Amino acid sequence: MASNGRPAPVDWVEGGYLFIVPPDNVANLERNVKRQRAEGCVVDLLMPQELKSKFPSMNVDDLGAGAHTPHDGWCDPNGLLWGFRRKAVELGAVYVKDRVVAAEMDPAKARAVVLASGERVAADAFVNAAGAWSGEVASMFGMKLPVxxxxxxxxxxxxxxxxxxxxxxxxxxxxxxxxxxxxxxxxxxxxxxxxxxxxxxxxxxxxxxxxxxxxxxxxxxxxxxxxxxxxxxxxxxELDGNPVIGRWSRVPNLYTVAGFSGHGMMHAPAAGRAIAELVVHGRYQTIDLGRLGYERVEAGEPYREEGIL
Ligand SMILES: Cc1cc2nc3c(=O)[nH]c(=O)nc-3n(C[C@H](O)[C@H](O)[C@H](O)COP(=O)(O)OP(=O)(O)OC[C@H]3O[C@@H](n4cnc5c(N)ncnc54)[C@H](O)[C@@H]3O)c2cc1C
CATH class of the missing domain: 3.30.9.10 (D-Amino Acid Oxidase, subunit A, domain 2)
Incomplete structure (x- = not known):
């Protein structure tokens, strides 16, 4: 990603990820590895002695296996955030430094938000991407979001x-x-x-x-x-540790992309694209994220991932 020819300063480090599990979690790990390989990921399933020879300092006595993804890594979150922001501005987005304090609603439509400065912003679509504050923001629209x-x-x-x-x-x-x-x-x-x-x-x-x-x-x-x-x-x-991404059927011009439960940086590029597709095209184009929708919250049906922090 670059804006005005300048790459985002993300400081990417391809250091790899290693999930280690005790013996009673090996079957679950193997299932995940199989799934990830089917999706094209490079994953090495390592038994305790293989773990030991790769990472000699590790105590493997109580381990059943590990899944090593050598091409995963980490980056500077602030650099990534600024990279996205610069790109959005280059494409015409306008950032306003203020805080949403209330929403104006018709029975089945959000009309505007009111800012702390007193300004009012009317729009056709509203996206709640307020992170740890998204539960508060949702309640301004009458929505219960368990974040x-x-x-x-x-x-x-x-x-x-x-x-x-x-x-x-x-x-x-x-x-x-x-x-x-x-x-x-x-x-x-x-x-x-x-x-x-x-x-x-x-x-x-x-x-x-x-x-x-x-x-x-x-x-x-x-x-x-x-x-x-x-x-x-x-x-x-609090429902299942996974994000809520999608529209709310009662107020269809209110979109949510929040509740990443500690995984939001790595999910941000895909989640941003998904919500943009939903707003612009009315449906997902790249990957169907329907399973992450608010419907599961309303139904009280968790969609948990196994083997994640
Ligand atoms: C210690 C720690 C380690 C982490 N490690 C990882 C990791 O290794 N990998 C990973 O992927 N993720 C990690 N995360 C999680 C990641 O940081 C979050 O999932 C991600 O930042 C969420 O992004 P977001 O855009 O949804 O929310 P945020 O980044 O929190 O952005 C929400 C924005 O909404 C704004 N806002 C709030 N209320 C209002 C309002 N009323 N009006 C207007 N604006 C408002 C806020 O000011 C903020 O700018 C970690 C988090 C922590 C705390």
Whole structure:
């Protein structure tokens, strides 16, 4: 992606992803690997000894297998965001710095939104892409969207002794970390975290929760040192941890693309295209994302993914 000939500054690192699972999750992992290969992904299914020879520092005693995708990676989210923004502006989008505080409705149609500045914006279509705030925004339109803010810590830490460069390692207990510069970046997601707009940093969390988990998996982290902790908000879809993408049948000109539950950066390009297709063409053109629609929320039918954080 480039705007005015300038590539988006995403700092892409093809470091690979590695999902590791205990023996009782191997069948599930194998199913996922089969599916991913059928879709053209390069995935290596590694048994414990193969994991050990590829990542010698890893403790594999309690593992059943791992799925390694060497061509996956990570990038700078802020650079990606600005890349999208510049491209959108180049294509004619106008950004307004303000906050939606209310919606004006006809019985089955959204007419306008009111901004904190008092300005009123009328439109044919409205897209709720407000992340952790999307539940609040939905309620302005009379819609119940089960997306809540869930605090999540990210830590930058170093190992006490040398360790090989690691891919993005993820396990079923929600440990997730990867090499970053001279150290490592990641954490352990706490799904029981109290919901709310809380950005306070718990400086004991690394030592209490993350350190035991990384040191168990890689004993070289026994003497790990946490240098920095920051907090952000997951936009947690309480129904099933997957995004809600689509139209609301009661107010068909209100679209939702929210609730990515901590996976929204990697899904953003596809989700953006999908919602644009729905708004412009009235239906999906590239991939049918009907299963992620709001209908499942209304029906109370979760659409869960297995083997994801
Ligand atoms: C610690 C941490 C690690 C993560 N790691 C990953 C990862 O490795 N991979 C990955 O894919 N994702 C990751 N995520 C998740 C990812 O950051 C989110 O899923 C993604 O940013 C969601 O994008 P969004 O555009 O839906 O929402 P946001 O980026 O939150 O954007 C919502 C926007 O709506 C605006 N807004 C809110 N209310 C209003 C209002 N009333 N009026 C107008 N505007 C409003 C906000 O100001 C904001 O600009 C991580 C998140 C955290 C916190």
């Amino acid at each position: 809540t803010p869930m605090r999540r810590f990210e830590h930058y830490f170093t190992a006490g002794s040398p360790i090989e460069r690691l891919p993005y390692v993820k396990d079923v207990a929600r440990l997730a970390f990867r090499s970053e510069g001279k150290g490592f970046s990641g954490g352990v997601v706490d799904g029981n975290e109290r919901r709310g707009f809380n950005f306070e940093v718990d400086h004991d969390y690394f030592e209490r929760v993350v350190w035991p988990a990384v040191a168990h998996r890689f004993p070289a982290f026994e003497a790990a040192k946490c240098h920095r902790t920051w907090s952000g908000l997951y936009e947690q879809n």
